[in-house]
Amino acid sequence: MTTTERSSTAPVQQLEIARGCPYSPNAQHVEFQRQGRPVEVALASLTPGAPVWAVSRHADIHTMLTDHRFSADRQKQGFPFQVDGQPGNFRRTMISMDGPEHKDVRRSIAGEFTLKRMRALQPRIQEIVDDCIDAMLARPKPVDLVSAFSLPVPSLVICEQLGVSYEAHEFFQDRSHRLLLRDASAEARLRALDELLEFLSGLITEKEAEPTDDLLGRRIVKLRGEGTYRHEDLVRMAFLLLVAGHETTANMISLGMMVLIERPADAEVLRADPGKIPMAVEELLRYFTIAEFIPTRVATEDVELGGSLIKAGDVLVALCNVANRDPVVFPEGDELDMQRGARHQLAFGFGAHQCLGQNLARMELEIVYSTLLRRIPTLRSAVPTSDLMFKHDADIYGIHEFPVTW
Numbered sequence: 001m002t003t004t005e006r007s008s009t010a011p012v013q014q015l016e017i018a019r020g021c022p023y024s025p026n027a028q029h030v031e032f033q034r035q036g037r038p039v040e041v042a043l044a045s046l047t048p049g050a051p052v053w054a055v056s057r058h059a060d061i062h063t064m065l066t067d068h069r070f071s072a073d074r075q076k077q078g079f080p081f082q083v084d085g086q087p088g089n090f091r092r093t094m095i096s097m098d099g100p101e102h103k104d105v106r107r108s109i110a111g112e113f114t115l116k117r118m119r120a121l122q123p124r125i126q127e128i129v130d131d132c133i134d135a136m137l138a139r140p141k142p143v144d145l146v147s148a149f150s151l152p153v154p155s156l157v158i159c160e161q162l163g164v165s166y167e168a169h170e171f172f173q174d175r176s177h178r179l180l181l182r183d184a185s186a187e188a189r190l191r192a193l194d195e196l197l198e199f200l201s202g203l204i205t206e207k208e209a210e211p212t213d214d215l216l217g218r219r220i221v222k223l224r225g226e227g228t229y230r231h232e233d234l235v236r237m238a239f240l241l242l243v244a245g246h247e248t249t250a251n252m253i254s255l256g257m258m259v260l261i262e263r264p265a266d267a268e269v270l271r272a273d274p275g276k277i278p279m280a281v282e283e284l285l286r287y288f289t290i291a292e293f294i295p296t297r298v299a300t301e302d303v304e305l306g307g308s309l310i311k312a313g314d315v316l317v318a319l320c321n322v323a324n325r326d327p328v329v330f331p332e333g334d335e336l337d338m339q340r341g342a343r344h345q346l347a348f349g350f351g352a353h354q355c356l357g358q359n360l361a362r363m364e365l366e367i368v369y370s371t372l373l374r375r376i377p378t379l380r381s382a383v384p385t386s387d388l389m390f391k392h393d394a395d396i397y398g399i400h401e402f403p404v405t406w
């Protein structure tokens with residue numbers, strides 16, 4: 001195979017971000033995948049001119065997310081603007097760390113997200129879901145599923161886990177939303193970020209005075225005991241978990257229910273046999289790949305990747321949505337096949353930074369889909385689904401509002 005080098009003069013294509021069809025990857029990304037190698041693109045609003053490579057094949061994304069020569073350190077020169085800051089104005093979380101530093105931070109918190117821990121949480125998540133359904137059923141119809149259900153469920157769960165008062169949900173949901181809006185200016189996004197950090201800093205100061213039995217309180221006690229406690233570190237960790245923990249799952253709840261409403265035969269199969277729901281969750285995660293541009297890396301040395309020569313300092317963006325349709329791994333990948341068994345799907349990323357909250361997200365989605373199908377079998381969209389406003393403008397894909405009735 002010949003190796004393609006980046007161009008020094010020829011104009012490169014702008015990477016298209018919005019999905020054309022709400023159910024499909026962007027056509028440009030499909031074309032990149034067909035070309036069979038990483039393609040050089042421009043990312044006008046996101047990066048100050050550093051060369052950027054769009055990586056679209058499943059195998060190349062695997063390499064990109066596991067090879068230590070591709071760094072997640074957003075402080076490195078040329079890294080695209082991301083939710084946790086930009087060079088010179090930087091608030092670092094584990095998602096931006098490499099090697100042993102990342103491993104240490106991640107290991108220190110991983111115990112809070114094990115499968116065992118999630119199983120223990122299951123009854124409480126079920127209770128939260130049932131309460132939110134009761135509240136929704138008590139409202140006049142139609143109801144916006146997003147604000148009445150999809151957002152409150154994961155927000156309540158992560159709030160309880162962290163020990164953040166749910167009363168503040170309007171504040172942090174609003175700021176998270178603004179932080180993830182692509183069309184907002186860098187200043188507006190940074191303002192939202194700072195306000196969130198300030199809110200969490202105040203909360204953590206209270207917990208320092210009187211540690212509570214929740215994730216944040218337990219960390220204060222543990223790290224103080226080890227002599228390694230730092231207020232700022234915990235604020236940033238809380239920020240990452242709070243934002244990553246509700247907006248993502250909320251969007252998957254809405255999109256998954258939209259599809260189940262549109263496909264009554266699939267809904268019936270799952271209602272009759274809830275044992276099939278975990279596989280359906282995996283397929284829905286693959287099919288929508290809502291965090292499709294989140295895994296980004298920067299090369300620390302020259303590397304040949306899938307037939308392209310990536311130079312030290314070049315940025316790579318993983319096009320996870322189209323990679324989750326890569327025919328080499330997912331035959332008929334444009335089809336939604338609830339019993340496909342979509343192992344190896346990349347919706348949670350891959351490698352060292354693969355989503356820390358994936359066990360929690362899966363459990364929430366399983367409980368939500370099974371309970372909504374059982375408790376509101378007549379749930380339906382109150383508008384044609386072609387009228388829904390999809391989040392083509394946000395870092396995390398989803399639906400802005402979803403009016404439903406029953």
Ligand code: HEM
Nearest residue numbers: 094095244245248249291295347348349353355356357361
């Ligand atoms: C459907 C729901 C979710 C999706 C699609 C999702 C997606 C992702 C992706 C793609 C990454 C990898 C980023 C990279 O490689 O740079 C990631 C990382 C992460 N996610 Fe999630 N996520 C979800 C839910 C959650 C939840 C519920 C939590 C926490 C409570 C969470 C916490 C995190 C954290 C802490 C990381 C960083 C891990 C690290 O850097 O080692 N996520 N997520």
